[in-house]
Amino acid sequence: MTPATWYAGRTSLELLQGDRWAWIGLRSGDGLNRLHSDLLLALDRLFIELRWAGVRRVALSGAGWMAEGGHHFSAGADLHEVGALDAVTADPFSRRGQRIMAHLLWPGWRSLTLISGVAMGGGCDLALHGQERWAVAADAEGRYGLRLAHPAAKHGILTGFGGTVRLPEILGRQGADRLFRDFETWDETAALASRAVHRIVEPLGVAGHVQDWLGATVGTRR
Helix, strand or coil, X not given: CCCEEEECCCEEEEEEEECCEEXXXXXXXXCCCCCCHHHXXXXXXXXXXXXXXXXXXXXXXXXXXXXXXXXXXXXXXXXXXXXXCCCCCHHHHHHHHHHHHHHHCCCCCEEEEEECCEXXXXXHHHXXXXXXXXXXXXXXXXXXXCEEECCHHHHCCCCCCCHHHHHHHHHHHHHHHHHHCCCCCECHHHHHHCXXXXXXXXXXXXXXXXXXXXXXXXXXXX
């Protein structure tokens, strides 16, 4: 199957869809897949459509992994956009992000986030809201390996996408403090040890692993 472009923007959405499953891919020109407001609105619409279509398994990753060539997950919110927010506009911006996180945690389906390369700030929030979370291992040349971090406080920013709630739930207070307060950056091994991810997958064969997961309970792989 070839992914279709579901939304075209500064960060675009590509979609593979089968019998009660969907794989969403993030793609941008610089590969960092920033979470602009227009992207959050598009993701919200897409998740709603998929829920109404009866999708029961949904995966989210960088679009390149649909063809075995992925890299970064998401560098988070566009800091230029964040810097322009004020007391009035910050609330709807954060609510857009929170709606995406709520979709991933919806109990009517299983969600998987496939995390590789940079996953920082809002991208870290997005990655860790997957009900199941996999990290892609670095290859022999050091490519793809995870850089999971939440440096928002360095910029005087309090995350508005729900990370301050989600991280203690899955990492415990100590683990959440390591990301939020101590500004640690975790590779895939540290993320697995801290329970931020459930599994590490090798770069070769990622698409097959995700498709197997998508088809695990909803029919044969497509």
